[in-house]
Amino acid sequence: MAPDAPWQIATGDHLLRFQPGGRVLQVTFDHLKPHRGRDGQPEPWGWRFAIQNGWSILGIASLRPVWFREPALHDALLRLRDAGFFRGFDRVVFAGSSKGGFGALVFSSLSPGATVIAIDPQSTLDRALVPWETRYPLGDWALPFRDAAEELAVAARIWLLHDPHFAPDRRHADRLSAPGLTLLRCRHLGHGLAESLQKMDILAPVMRGFTEGILDEAGFWALYRARRRLVRYPRALFAHALARGHFRLAERMARALAEQREDGHWFLARAALFEAAAGDQAAFLRGLALMQRADR
Known part of the structure; x- marks a missing residue:
């Protein structure tokens, strides 16, 4: 296939779609059913972003999971x-999130020296290798490209973002080892980091920086300070303190955040519950369970 003209290949379960641009090629993998553009064609993950940045893109759209x-x-x-x-x-970058992150990891061996950007990826779903992974039961794991741990040795740089407090993602990340691997541990955001980075307005600069090779680890953490603006981040910190039995810390957090944030009512209700429980942790947890049921 020519690198200077658009083309696409339909395989049955997938669509490979190429759009030429500059000397940087981004190879992306979907993690959800692809969005369809105005022409009715599936637009793989990152399609418009790559074109806007002047890169070439080969997008692999999943038509079935x-x-x-x-x-x-x-x-x-x-x-x-x-x-x-x-x-x-001149530069090839494999990128994806979750299932797409798995694709970026395992297929990066097709282009030795490539960069990989994998956001909360799985390393494999082969039950013989990860018997603890039960979230996604689909796929033929007798085929090649089944395990990221076997495919990363030839990659020049691997940026892997995950929340180490989310056990499945941490266990997948812990299986991987390669000279160019950097684990970016984005704590307390859970699975679905791409969406969180988008809400923080840093997904674009992170993807652009890693794709063009102009962002380093220190630069990423500087951007990541924006996590404090997320609704879910302080709530996750609060839940983490409770889960570890740090009730006084959680109480101080609730009282402070009730006065600092737009969603302060959420923390104010919990601060009031601490006060009503008067140090009785069991009573607090019972009240919290009722409150969480009412929130649904």
Whole structure:
């Protein structure tokens, strides 16, 4: 396939769609059903963003949730590799979130020296390797490209973002080891980090910086300070303090945040519950359980 003209390949369960741009190629993998553009065609993850930044993009859109476990997809990508498609670019970046992060990790071996941006990815769903992973039961794990731990040695740089307090994502990250691997531990945000980064208005600069090689780890953490603006972040800190039995810390947090935030009523209710419980932790937890049921 020519690197200077648009093309697409339909494999049955997936659509490979290429749009030429600059000397940077971003290879992206969907984690949800792809959005359709005005032309009715699926737009893979990051499609418009890559075009706006002047990059070339090869987007792999999932038409069915089979976790990229399709022989025809593998054959198409291998043909591109063997034809020298990836070597036609100065910089190749594989990127995706969750299931798409898995795709970015395992297929990065198609282009030695590539950069990988994987946001809360899975490393594999092969039950023989991760018997504890029960969230996603789909896919043929006898096929190649099944385990990210086997595919990362030739990548130049791997940026892996995950919340270490979310056990499944932490266990997947802990399986991986490579010379260029950097784990960016985004605590207390859970799974779905791409959405959180978007709400923080830093997903675009993070993706742009890592794709172009102009953002380092210190630069990422400087951007990540914006997490304090998220509704879910202080609530997660509060829940984490409770889960560890730090009731006095949680009480101080609730009282302070009730006066500082737009969603202060959420914390004010919990501060009032602490006061009503008068140090009785069991009574507080019973009241909290009722409050959480009412919040749903």
